[in-house]
Amino acid sequence: MTEPEVRPVASSVNPTVRRRRLGQELRKLRELKGMTAEEVAERLLVSQSKISRLENGRRSISQRDVRDLCGVYGVEDHRIVDSLMQMAKESRQQGWWHAFGDTPYSVYIGLETDAASLRVYEASLVPGLLQTPNYASAVTEGSWPEATTADIERRVQVRMRRQERITDPENPLRLWAVIDESALRRIVGSREIMAEQMRQLVQFSLEPHITVQVLPYDVGAHPGMYGKFSILEFNDPQDASTVYLEGITSDLYLEKPNDVQTYSVMYEHLRMQALNADHSRQFIDRVAEEWAAEV
Known part of the structure; x- marks a missing residue:
């Protein structure tokens, strides 16, 4: 042998x-x-x-x-x-995330921490790496009704710690996010929190390694209607690209080339159907003004 x-x-x-x-x-x-x-x-x-x-x-x-x-x-x-x-x-x-206790998606965090690039499609929420602390807290509280104040604070801390990957001045994560318009329109927490979140989204989109595209309602049916997904890619050729599908009680990781290719093609279609980066930034800025006017 x-x-x-x-x-x-x-x-x-x-x-x-x-x-x-x-x-x-x-x-x-x-x-x-x-x-x-x-x-x-x-x-x-x-x-x-x-x-x-x-x-x-x-x-x-x-x-x-x-x-x-x-x-x-x-x-x-x-x-x-x-x-x-x-x-x-x-x-x-132990990775850095173990210091925060039991983290339900620790495997994903480990992969995200080492990834070179990440492509994300979100249908109803702003992606975790782009969330403000207030928005992240409201999301956690709303989606996890039985959570204690300590539970919420811990999860928000983990999310903010994860953001260091996209703010790392030496080795930032290359992030491409396609976000459905519904994520910008749904009130999470309050109108004030939404205005703050939209403004931060605009600021993040100005970074050269971060691309944010909005998929507007008038696009109609599209490949992402079955739910959110992420595609992680790594610098080392030994580490296969991985599709991450988040579930309620368990997550799914797809590494077979055919699966990764299928989701990559889906993502390309989403990118083509979404507004380009400049128009998306203008769109988000208008939504931010709308939320601020309603405060």
Whole structure:
């Protein structure tokens, strides 16, 4: 069996991406061995779902897991085993978001933190990376009725911390946001909060690495009518582009090339149907004035 080359992981890579990359390497080893996930699970006396979760990077991988899997796959090159073991060790470190306690979409935050670019379509809300603290608080309170004041404050803090990716002067996230007009028209919190949010949206749209486009009502039917989605892309070619679909109780991550291509084509259609960046900025500015006039 020809064993794949395992490249060292830079120390700057966050634990979510380490875990994801390690899972990809383990999948390659299994496929080179010609084994199914079910066969591996039987050999190790574990569930097939555990093997799947290890390979898709959704489960923490221990060094013991790596050792056992390398044994099953007959990996004899100690350099490969040592590299994978080191990746496993680093993947169990905690990212900055763990300091805020239990975060429901921590996997996504880990990917977003390391992404080079992000394409977002939002149907009913201003994207999280572009929200003001007041708007984020009102969104959290409205969408999570049982949340305590502490819960809301924690989630808003996490959201504001995430925004550092688009304000980083050295390595800002390239953000492209297509926002349905309904997100600009729905009152979240108050008219004053909406006016403030629209003004901030305009300011963000002036940044060279941020593009904001509005999809107006008169476009009619469009590819985004089935709901919001995000497409994350990374600098390292080892890290596959990922489509993120947020759910109420669980999220979905699509990494198969065909899935990513399908959503990428959908996004291109949304971009073409939306107002261009300049007209979108003018549109949002008018909406801001309308909200301010009603305060």
